[in-house]
Amino acid sequence: MKLGTTDMPMPVFLAPMAGVTDAPFRRLCREEGAGGAVTEMVSAKALYYHNRGTERLLRRPMDQGILGLQLFGSDPEILAEMAAAREAEYDFIDLNMGCPMPKIVGNGDGSALLEKPELAYEIINTMKQALTKPLTVKIRLGVNREKMNGREIALLAEKAGAAAVFVHGRTRAQLYSGRADWEEIRRIQEALSIPVIGNGDIDSAQSALRLREESGCAGLMVGRAARGNPWIFREIKAAWLGEAIPPRPSREEMAARMEEHIRWEIEEKGEAVGCRELRSHLAWYTAGMTGGAALRRQASSLSTRAEAEAFLQAFLEA
Numbered sequence: 001m002k003l004g005t006t007d008m009p010m011p012v013f014l015a016p017m018a019g020v021t022d023a024p025f026r027r028l029c030r031e032e033g034a035g036g037a038v039t040e041m042v043s044a045k046a047l048y049y050h051n052r053g054t055e056r057l058l059r060r061p062m063d064q065g066i067l068g069l070q071l072f073g074s075d076p077e078i079l080a081e082m083a084a085a086r087e088a089e090y091d092f093i094d095l096n097m098g099c100p101m102p103k104i105v106g107n108g109d110g111s112a113l114l115e116k117p118e119l120a121y122e123i124i125n126t127m128k129q130a131l132t133k134p135l136t137v138k139i140r141l142g143v144n145r146e147k148m149n150g151r152e153i154a155l156l157a158e159k160a161g162a163a164a165v166f167v168h169g170r171t172r173a174q175l176y177s178g179r180a181d182w183e184e185i186r187r188i189q190e191a192l193s194i195p196v197i198g199n200g201d202i203d204s205a206q207s208a209l210r211l212r213e214e215s216g217c218a219g220l221m222v223g224r225a226a227r228g229n230p231w232i233f234r235e236i237k238a239a240w241l242g243e244a245i246p247p248r249p250s251r252e253e254m255a256a257r258m259e260e261h262i263r264w265e266i267e268e269k270g271e272a273v274g275c276r277e278l279r280s281h282l283a284w285y286t287a288g289m290t291g292g293a294a295l296r297r298q299a300s301s302l303s304t305r306a307e308a309e310a311f312l313q314a315f316l317e318a
């Protein structure tokens with residue numbers, strides 16, 4: 001797949017997930033085979049006003065490989081200016097047009113733009129003019145079942161100069177319920193000449209191949225199934241290349257990765273914040289495990305490095 005002029009030999013992306021896909025987690029996923037990643041969504045307006053917390057989201061000390069900065073907002077000038085100011089540090093800029101959270105939509109941002117094609121066009125076009133790096137957009141299938149306008153929006157993004165489109169196979173009204181509609185992703189894919197990256201409900205190497213097959217997409221994107229499971233990328237990578245899918249990681253292998261995750265999180269954010277962020281990540285690693293509930297209780301109150309190490313020991317012994 002080509003992203004602008006950049007060749008992507010492994011077009012399988014870690015999806016942007018606010019509160020999840022920070023630099024340490026992106027590094028784990030990449031080392032396990034993800035070919036690309038996107039930051040957590042970043043408010044263009046907050047950047048414009050130099051919000052310190054927002055600036056921290058932008059740190060990329062651990063990222064190697066293809067990384068996109070995802071911005072959300074609805075003011076064409078602010079989005080274009082902030083994208084241009086930051087593009088040097090990234091491989092592409094992604095515009096969030098899919099977030100359905102009331103707080104975001106209420107401000108006219110995220111998936112609210114699906115209802116405003118003219119403004120969406122103006123934003124993409126203005127950003128494109130300001131950028132030298134590729135611009136992508138991330139959309140949903142449409143507003144709701146009655147207004148499935150994702151294809152119209154995707155075509156308009158292409159016309160405005162987008163280099164690729166990420167499509168989450170749900171409508172805005174669906175939030176995260178129901179199944180992602182891969183047929184509808186196919187209809188969008190078939191209408192465009194730029195690459196479409198399919199997203200929604202990939203939870204294994206097998207389902208990744210199925211989405212590729214059913215949608216004809218040039219690339220794939222994995223979100224929730226990567227939480228506590230960066231190994232899904234080595235499995236998808238093997239499947240993508242037609243190689244034998246590696247076995248699931250052993251408990252020891254998982255613990256070795258988790259040890260790195262703990263170290264990088266604390267290195268990056270300090271002990272207090274790092275440990276707080278680790279609570280949900282460490283809990284996700286225990287999904288489906290016997291003794292998982294007790295481990296998750298232990299993870300939920302983690303606040304020091306020593307407690308994180310004790311958690312790892314308990315994980316190995318569970």
Ligand SMILES: Cc1cc2nc3c(=O)[nH]c(=O)nc-3n(C[C@H](O)[C@H](O)[C@H](O)COP(=O)(O)O)c2cc1C
Nearest residue numbers: 015016017018040041138168200201202222223224
């Ligand atoms: C906790 C969480 C946070 C998310 N944050 C973002 C975000 O910041 N930007 C975005 O475009 N999508 C966001 N998403 C949507 C995902 O990128 C993805 O489109 C969606 O989860 C469907 O893919 P999946 O079935 O592989 O999880 C988020 C999803 C979750 C569950």
